[in-house]
Amino acid sequence: MIDFHSHFLPNVDDGAKNLPESLEMLRLSKASGVDTVVSTSHCYAFHGSKSITHFLEKRKTAYSLVCDAIKSEKDAYPKIVLGSEVHLVKNLSTFPELPLLCIENTDYILIEMPFGKWKDEDFEEIYRIKNLGLKPIIAHIDRYFEFSEKFSELFSLNLLYQANAESFISHSNRKKLLELFETDSLHILGSDMHNLSSRPPCFAEAYRIIEKKFGTPYSHYIDTASQRILENKTVPVPKLPRLNPIKKLIL
Numbered sequence: 001m002i003d004f005h006s007h008f009l010p011n012v013d014d015g016a017k018n019l020p021e022s023l024e025m026l027r028l029s030k031a032s033g034v035d036t037v038v039s040t041s042h043c044y045a046f047h048g049s050k051s052i053t054h055f056l057e058k059r060k061t062a063y064s065l066v067c068d069a070i071k072s073e074k075d076a077y078p079k080i081v082l083g084s085e086v087h088l089v090k091n092l093s094t095f096p097e098l099p100l101l102c103i104e105n106t107d108y109i110l111i112e113m114p115f116g117k118w119k120d121e122d123f124e125e126i127y128r129i130k131n132l133g134l135k136p137i138i139a140h141i142d143r144y145f146e147f148s149e150k151f152s153e154l155f156s157l158n159l160l161y162q163a164n165a166e167s168f169i170s171h172s173n174r175k176k177l178l179e180l181f182e183t184d185s186l187h188i189l190g191s192d193m194h195n196l197s198s199r200p201p202c203f204a205e206a207y208r209i210i211e212k213k214f215g216t217p218y219s220h221y222i223d224t225a226s227q228r229i230l231e232n233k234t235v236p237v238p239k240l241p242r243l244n245p246i247k248k249l250i251l
């Protein structure tokens with residue numbers, strides 16, 4: 001299992017507050033069956049290149065701290081892949097450091113959409129990022145169901161889309177998530193874990209719900225898509241088998 005969205009690095013963003021919390025988040029992830037965690041601390045480039053450089057320095061320090069702490073006990077922890085969750089800001093595509101925010105050794109970059117209503121210029125910015133040769137993945141698409149009137153514009157950009165584990169754990173959004181899968185607009189899963197209390201590691205729980213309620217073709221697809229992203233390969237279109245009406249009713 002590959003957790004594609006996490007904030008476990010200590011003191012980089014609003015995620016883990018300190019090293020012990022960070023290590024416990026990782027330990028719990030591994031114990032639940034997660035083999036790899038992609039680290040996606042928040043990067044807000046409101047001040048352009050300066051913000052990105054500052055973020056990269058903070059991330060490097062936190063990453064070294066974690067690596068030093070786990071090196072003697074590697075089997076108890078998942079493999080860590082460095083990345084970031086890049087908030088979409090004006091002119092993001094023009095910052096020369098942008099490729100440094102990609103998921104390690106890939107051209108894939110996790111993008112967080114703006115907090116307010118999406119504007120045409122947001123879609124244009126994503127288009128320009130794509131034109132640089134980068135491959136945007138839209139973070140936690142399930143957070144944006146209230147903006148679904150804009151989904152057709154977002155999906156027409158032909159990107160990859162990640163959903164958060166908690167949305168599969170609660171019943172309320174499962175039908176909407178199924179619709180995203182059925183329209184080939186959902187590819188990978190992330191815990192978006194921030195701490196041990198309010199936003200704990202929960203990837204494996206969601207993954208098992210997908211296996212049980214949606215079926216193994218869905219969980220296998222997530223595995224394949226995640227693995228291919230880490231190998232910087234193209235991700236196949238989901239084209240998943242439709243659920244029968246009874247299974248849909250008891251989602």
Ligand SMILES: [Fe+2]
Pocket residue numbers: 005006007085192
């Ligand atoms: Fe996040």
